[in-house]
Amino acid sequence: MNHRVSHDQNFKNLILDYPREALAFFAREEAYDIDASATITPVRQEQLKERLGERFRELDVPLLVEWPDGRREALLFVLEEETDPQRFSIHxxxxYCLDLAELFATQxxxxxxIFLQAHPAVPERLALGGECHxxxxxxxxxCALNVMPAVDHLESDNLxxxxxxxxxxxxxxxxxxxxxxxxxxxxxxxxxVEKRIKYLDFVDIYTxxxxxxxxxxESRYPQESKAMAGLAERLRTEGMQQGMQQGMQQGMQQGEQTLLRKLLVRRFGPLDAITEQRLxxxxxxEIEYWAENLMEAKTLQDVFG
Structure with a gap:
């Protein structure tokens, strides 16, 4: 929970899974009149990386809001989660916003x-100018979450x-x-159900x-507790199944590596460090491809060629 990347990914998932609700909550001033006819499209970072540079990788995905009837111009929301306010850079x-504006030809x-913790030293405005202007x-x-009264949102219909x-x-x-x-x-x-399981973890982490x-x-809220216990059991079962599957795959891969190594040693003698690392x-x-090459290879290079 203390690693910035984990928070970044948690909130990125939240925004991607619930973009309409995220805008309504995190950017209420600008998003209050986004009606059901508007489409909200996540602009994935992978599509922007070459243009915007490596330093923007930690930013969350922008969201493009469009009205299909054309009565309003598209609106681009740029959401960033900041775990450590002292690392925030308004510059x-x-x-980033200027680059996006140029890329999408919009103003x-x-x-x-989104700040998990408010900090008085965080700059709210940036003004560049000279002596006169x-x-x-x-x-x-x-949106500083830790200063928002929870009592105002206890019955909210916004997930x-x-x-x-x-x-x-x-x-x-x-x-x-x-x-x-x-x-x-x-x-x-x-x-x-899958999203319930996913965001049960979100609530657990931050509570x-x-x-x-x-x-x-569990004693105070038995009905909800029973429902969540069912989700937790399903999550545990799926995790075990996934782990067993991954373990079987890893075991098979290691077995194939061992067999290929023995065949290579028998055919060409002891292997050098570079070949061992490749294996x-x-x-x-790759292992399957090299094993096929071994059938007709005359040299070690032929196997990996």
């Missing part, structure tokens, strides 16, 4: 920064808001009830219940 965000760009003025919508209840402002005595409201929202607002607190939750790093497809 980097401004540069309708809304930068949004400012020539570039830039600011963004800031993104409900899932973020643990990140909001609440007293220590409310912890179990905050967790319960987040889970209640997940069960009521998300019908897809951090102790074993004692979890027992109190250890090889994929299953």
């Amino acid at each position: 980097r965000l401004a540069h 309708r760009v809304v930068p949004v920064v 400012d020539y570039l003025l830039f600011h963004y919508l800031g 993104v808001a409900r899932l973020n209840l643990p990140n909001m402002d609440w007293s220590h005595g409310q912890k179990i009830d905050i967790y319960a409201k987040a889970i209640e929202g997940l069960l009521r607002l998300e019908p897809n 951090g219940l102790t074993e004692t607190e979890r027992q109190i939750y 250890q790093q090889a994929t299953t497809a």
